[in-house]
Amino acid sequence: MKIFSKEQIYKGDQLTAEKQNISSTELMERAGTQIFNWIHQRMQGAQVPIHVFCGIGNNGGDGLVLARQLVNYGYNVHIYVVNCSEKRTKDFLINYDRIKETTKKWPIMLNCEADFPEIGPDDIIVDAVFGIGLNRPPNEWVKRLFQHFRASKAFTLAIDLPSGLYADKVPKDENGVVWADYTLSFQSPKLVFFLPDTSKYTRQWEVLDIGIDLEFLQQTETEVELIGKNEMLTIYKPREKFSHKGTYGHALLIGGSHGKMGAMILSARGTMASGAGLVTTFIPKCGYIPMQSVVPEAMVLTDADDEKLTSITFDIEPTAVGMGMGMGLDQKTQHAFQKFLKSNEVPLVIDADGINLLAKHKDDFKLIKPQTVLTPHPKELERLLGSWKDDFDKLKKAKAFSKKYKCILVVKDAHTITVFEDKLYINSTGNPGLATGGTGDVLTGIITGLIAQGYEPLTASLFAVYLHGKSADIAVEDYGYQSLTASHVIDYLGQAYLDLFAKPQVQQKQEEKSGNS
Numbered sequence: 001m002k003i004f005s006k007e008q009i010y011k012g013d014q015l016t017a018e019k020q021n022i023s024s025t026e027l028m029e030r031a032g033t034q035i036f037n038w039i040h041q042r043m044q045g046a047q048v049p050i051h052v053f054c055g056i057g058n059n060g061g062d063g064l065v066l067a068r069q070l071v072n073y074g075y076n077v078h079i080y081v082v083n084c085s086e087k088r089t090k091d092f093l094i095n096y097d098r099i100k101e102t103t104k105k106w107p108i109m110l111n112c113e114a115d116f117p118e119i120g121p122d123d124i125i126v127d128a129v130f131g132i133g134l135n136r137p138p139n140e141w142v143k144r145l146f147q148h149f150r151a152s153k154a155f156t157l158a159i160d161l162p163s164g165l166y167a168d169k170v171p172k173d174e175n176g177v178v179w180a181d182y183t184l185s186f187q188s189p190k191l192v193f194f195l196p197d198t199s200k201y202t203r204q205w206e207v208l209d210i211g212i213d214l215e216f217l218q219q220t221e222t223e224v225e226l227i228g229k230n231e232m233l234t235i236y237k238p239r240e241k242f243s244h245k246g247t248y249g250h251a252l253l254i255g256g257s258h259g260k261m262g263a264m265i266l267s268a269r270g271t272m273a274s275g276a277g278l279v280t281t282f283i284p285k286c287g288y289i290p291m292q293s294v295v296p297e298a299m300v301l302t303d304a305d306d307e308k309l310t311s312i313t314f315d316i317e318p319t320a321v322g323m324g325m326g327m328g329l330d331q332k333t334q335h336a337f338q339k340f341l342k343s344n345e346v347p348l349v350i351d352a353d354g355i356n357l358l359a360k361h362k363d364d365f366k367l368i369k370p371q372t373v374l375t376p377h378p379k380e381l382e383r384l385l386g387s388w389k390d391d392f393d394k395l396k397k398a399k400a401f402s403k404k405y406k407c408i409l410v411v412k413d414a415h416t417i418t419v420f421e422d423k424l425y426i427n428s429t430g431n432p433g434l435a436t437g438g439t440g441d442v443l444t445g446i447i448t449g450l451i452a453q454g455y456e457p458l459t460a461s462l463f464a465v466y467l468h469g470k471s472a473d474i475a476v477e478d479y480g481y482q483s484l485t486a487s488h489v490i491d492y493l494g495q496a497y498l499d500l501f502a503k504p505q506v507q508q509k510q511e512e513k514s515g516n517s
């Protein structure tokens, strides 16, 4: 799913009005009506007090359309205008008049020193104060109003995005933002819903379709994309009937050291489960027996050293290499790693201590070949890029790094973001159960396995991150967040593949009803 920028959203609105020959007021009517339908479907006329707080821009206009429809359907509505600016938009004013025509009285005007209305914990707040047009921090009174919302404990539904959040930067003061339970966002989710600094401002979100011009939606290239099942179905490569293990590539995994062999075992099992035809591991001697016993499917080559890697040489011809897992930072290992980087021509994934070694010897960045995949967690990313001011600064630095070295950065987090040059791909699967040792090693194994099978490094990274998260989402149903382990992610990978083709439950039920399963 595309994530449009603020400028693209404004352009889409304007183009839609022109092409569909409707006014911006009619588009606002659609937007407000969609919100009303969503609420009405769930509340069915229940008389819970609904407090609709409207700003004086178009977000406020959406709130007024909603409020008018709620009044028309007999809901218990309280309408307020947060009147802290003189720049009322045309469509706000039109809907302000329409409210008066409907209710025969003006909404409650909250000027910037007014007392706050009482809000009960079981009431509902609709936040239509600011949308994507916020251009400066809210004043102290508005901040206090937002804190009043939060203190009330009422369910808070934000329109388009929680007020006080910018579409493209991180707000400085968390008291200047509405903490929403749910956000109904128009046409596309906003990037801020997925970033560690700003995702806390809405517990859940949903996109409402307001009929923006289809051609515009299809043809506009966005810098950000949300990756879900639909995107992955188009890149999936089916298994051929007349195929053999050679068809699906030979993955080589390099890493491990005394006390960290588990990382390589997890990677090898992840690579196998991803569908690679052959897997070989290159490890220090001490790992030979454990690897052979725990992963009988994999072949094992060993370094001359018992405890660490000192010289990486092999006579196989891998189709993809994944390295760095549990590798350690010994100087001899560093030399071996550096030598390998210089000579390697095979698509490469670098993880963990591979990244740490690069970060310690920044001159080696120039050895990173185009299309190399790096999979840093936040600390490793900081070692690579240096510190950042906030999430937007982090992404800017990650894009610059990717552009400079033409590499793919898999920035691991609750929503892993894969960065390639100027594009950001946000993953939609995964859960907090993944916050446990070894899951990263499994991910590297899966990426390497997919590249070995013929997926392009970028596609392999997106697909691996998606499958890895999906597997955890399925496994967590059986194990819960606390007990989910990296091994479960491997064990459920098959389910994640099968889920790609699972029928949506509604469709399945309909087919069962008509005897059509």
Ligand SMILES: NC(=O)C1=CN([C@@H]2O[C@H](COP(=O)(O)OP(=O)(O)OC[C@H]3O[C@@H](n4cnc5c(N)ncnc54)[C@H](O)[C@@H]3O)[C@@H](O)[C@H]2O)[C@H](O)CC1
Pocket (backbone or CB within 6 Å): 009, 013, 027, 028, 031, 055, 056, 057, 058, 059, 060, 061, 062, 084, 085, 087, 088, 089, 129, 130, 131, 132, 133, 134, 135, 136, 137, 138, 139, 159, 160, 161, 186, 187, 210, 212
């Ligand atoms: N396709 C769509 O997504 C549609 C979205 N709609 C809604 O329109 C808003 C964007 O509206 P806009 O008028 O541009 O801005 P806002 O309503 O977000 O409000 C900003 C408003 O307030 C002023 N302002 C900015 N910062 C402050 C501040 N700190 N304090 C006080 N005042 C401030 C600014 O001058 C603006 O006037 C979008 O989010 C959707 O909700 C359309 O209704 C339909 C199509």
Ligand SMILES: [K+]
Pocket (backbone or CB within 6 Å): 059, 127, 128, 129, 130, 131, 158, 159, 160, 161, 162, 163
């Ligand atoms: K809002």
